[in-house]
Amino acid sequence: MSEHVVPLRIYYTVFAALLFLTGLTVFVAFFDLGTLNTIVALTIAVIKATLVVLFFMHVWYSSKLTWVFVGAGIFWFLILIAFLFGDVLTRDWLPTAVGWEGN
Amino acid sequence: MSEASSPLAHHFDDLSQQKEATSLGMWTFLVTEILFFGGLFAGYAQYRGAYPHAFEAGSHHLDIVLGGINTVVLIASSLTMALGVHASQLGKRKKTAIFLLATVALGLVFLGIKAAEYTHKYHEGLIPGAGFALQGAERQQMLFFAFYFVMTGLHAAHMIIGVVVVTIIAFQAWRGRYSPAYYGPVEVTGLYWHFVDIVWIFLFPLLYLLGRH
Amino acid sequence: MSTQIEPRKVETELVGTPAPNYLTNGFGLKSWLLTIDHKRIAILYLVSITAMFFLGGLFALLIRLELLTPQGDLMEAEMYNRMFTMHGIVMIFFFLIPSVPAVLGNFLVPMMIGARDLAFPRINLLSWYIFVIGAIITLSAVILGGVDTGWTFYAPFSTTYSNSNVALAAVGVFITGFSSILTGLNFVVTIHKMRAPGMTWFRLPLFIWSHYATSLIMILGTPVLAIAIVLVAMDRLFRFGIFDPALGGDPLLFQHLFWYYSHPAVYIMILPSMGVVSELVTCFSRKRIFGYTFVAFSSLAIAVYGFLVWGHHMFTSGQSIYAGLLFSVLSFLVAIPSAIKVFNWSATMYKGSISYETPMLYAFGFIGLFTIGGLTGLFLAATSVDVHVHDTYFVVAHFHYIMVGGAIMGFLGGLHFWWPKITGRLFPEAWGKFAVLMVFAGFNLTFFPQFVLGYLGMPRRYHAYPDEYQVLNVMSTAGASILGVGYLIPMVYFLWSLRYGALAGPNPWGAKGLEWTTPSPPPTENFDETPIVTEEAYAYSKEEPEIVGGKQSTRASLR
């Protein structure tokens, strides 16, 4: 993107970090943390993805416009998730009649 | 994006405008890819929330070792691609081609492992549809495998396109087409490749690491 | 930033031999089918979407003829279901979505911002080829027996119970989606990176603002429709069972994915026409737009809010009540920017010098009919009224008021306005005015009775209906035939004008804008040298602007 040439050592440190995080996510998967498992797995994946985006894809060194485009893509995906789950999670909440006590 | 002779396209004022436009164009395309895969991830998330039991049982059928190896292979290919772009920025013709070909090789390894997994699933009768082996109460796992095959299949399709494009760019880099002033196509192909790697970074934990305890 | 291109010698213009322009720059099929000139691609699009428009219109007339009688005896139920499905698919995916952006947008976006072409000319040609391939595949589905799922492809009917070629039509629509994505991508990059020196964002014509907002929707929405269509195709061809209720699949997931794109898609259809109307109103009132920044940002607001409201298509579908109310309040909010635009257009005419040429009549028609269309949208956003009118002819009337009354009126207005620039010929003014009046009359007679039918409870997509609805249906069919003829007339005199139309000078309407500074038809590279922009858009007069309605606008630097 930019004319900026990224020094090689950054690539290698990012590569090492990605390998470590992959190992970590597999390691953590073998513990039963209940719903926490998913959260941890997703957080690690987000960290790995951010590393790839910022350094391998040079977004760290590029114009604000690129940041806006990347941010917009992620934000619109979150809109889909938010409103889809807004419906799915509350689909069973019916306004029960006052004084409901079984049929 | 430009004629063989001078790299500057007729409708651009200068090379830097062309470079910025090319990169912005690829980033816009990657935004459409985020939402393309996003629709799948949204469906996957809803069904996994509704049927955690069926998804965990389905995930146990997957081979975690092969998945892990594939993740490492793809991360390595991202590194070689980044080094390839780095080399083309510095005008090193041969190094760029070598790194890009390394990326292609790693991509082919990934596709090979993927093909092995698919044939394994075929023999186990886990391909969703008429021939799905599990019946009765277990049949709901077909939803997991439906998402598994659509998501990894779509990802593999993107890998194949990536392998073809990177091979072409590697060949052109070998012929000295790119220079420190004109390396847009190499970088843009790199962006695409890194995106495909990021999709796998999310696919691996969501599909392979369910309920492993 | 602009390198100097040696000025071309302009030969003296001999009568009959026009100066070399993009139309005379190469003849024969190859020069058209392999062109990367955005202007020629615009004309390729114009020809293909006109063909699709008349095909879709034919389906519409057959539907209206069928509904003349309650028993529905013109055709069988299967045939009728295929008719309304193909009417929907052809009109939406192959006419309304590409019409203004791909024809007028392709032609004018580079010219209005002072560029020589779009950022990716070859991708632009690829976008047209993808459109044609998608059209061929979808129409082959028609020839092989049609598809009867409605343009909405709702599961589980589309995935398991329909026995028409749904997969083929799905592949066709899937491919056509990429044509729209690539057009959007081209516009966004061009508007960001290729504006002429001095063309700041707030000097852009509002046509560009509306196309920028439309391109955002094309980029952010179309992929989700693509994946929804892929899932339907997977379900149908390989029985994956993603939407199969017996397995626990959720048909509402398809509706969410479908409407996530399909509601913003209605803004893809209306926003470009709003851009056209902003150009028409300013040119024929010879005045700057009233409240430029408000009209510009309302385009962006419509594009962004448009993504938060899709649930109002699913109020009665079993979607949760609380999500329904959330979508309802957001749907009311999305109506506000449209209201701002309409008020600003009207205010632009205040103390203007208004002339009634054909394009301006289309603009009047747009403002009137779009207002009715937008306000009936409030009926549908209110959940309790929507429960009664959802999936009835009230909804059909609402979206036709916006699509036909708004988008097509805007498209025709723009086509008439820029026809002299595109072809170098003037169309016959009298016939133009006559066609507008006919379209306006035919339109209202067709769709206003459908509001009444809708509240009476006649459901959509019925080929037979109770007797008491017949009178209103007959009125609607009568209107449809007038509307049909009204659309044929421009086709005739446009073709006629190619041969016999008076030669149009560079600026027949005296309009402002970089595209009017070029000869018509313009040379292939648009400008001999990249123009430098010094004034804001629509600067018709050089005098000091007076203040309207008291307090000085805070954006004094708006000048």
Add this chain to the structure above:
Amino acid sequence: MLENFPLFPTQASTIAGEVDLLFFFLIAVASFFTGLIFLMVTVFAIRYRRRASDEIPKPNLGSLRLELIWTAIPLLIAMTIFGWSASLYFKMARVPDDAMDIYVVGRQWMWKFQHPEGNREINDLHVPVGRPVRLIMTSEDVIHSFYVPAFRMKMDVLPGRYHTTWFEATKPGRYHLFCAEYCGTQHSGMVGSVIAMEPRDYEAWLAGDTSGGSMAARGGKLFNQLGCVTCHVPDGSGRCPTLVGLFGNPVQLITGEQVVADEAYIRESILQPNAKIVSAYQPIMPTYQGQVSEEGILQLIAYVKSLAPASGETPGTVGPAQATPGTNPASSSQ
């Protein structure tokens, strides 16, 4: 053609009047703004028409005050409409508790009704006037939509889910029943009528043909036929949880979660037994997918409902009585 030509639908249910009131308010707002815009455009177009061909009008600047005015006023009107429609929508969604149940099954191109007393009808539904009627609806194949224009009510009918809606007829008469969601070839043929009758006539009609006994009775027969009774022994001694007093009360699952045993839970347990397994029990129940029809499931549910504990003491199944805060004690179904 002209003798029967209404322009406005009859009002035959309690909420019809209120919906029409909101509808008229909306018409008033719409016609006011349409008139305003039409007037503005016509007056300006005529008054400021172009007199000389080279006439250049004095430019005028935008004005923030005007912009704020025509943003705030439409916003205000929109929010009042929203508030009004939301309160009415809640009233439409909340089923009164004294409502009588009717089970509806939609299938490609007909409506099938079952009254708890046993009467079964196709396409025609007899209901008493003046009593709220709760419809528990599902579909056997594609999405349909139960729509009675005269009652101003419509609810989609999805396969694999129970949807609940209600109405209360106010005027006796025969009203159109349409399918409003496109469902295939005979979508326009999937029509019927709702016949609202005086309560006396309804009781007489009801007593007419209770041939096969009440739904609960038929459900009991099916319960035995399918062999459910071998495991679900009433006194809880079988290998499966007893069903006495199960309906409407919370159930403790092996995952630690707690769900309310409503129609959807029972239906899911019949078709996908492993989806929710009751704590302290093994997942040994086979699936009955394809062996029992939608009507059969509804009859089984009616039977389970009828197994209320005789003396009303705490139900047999283990589990704390009060509902967990997260999930409302859903009335009858999703």
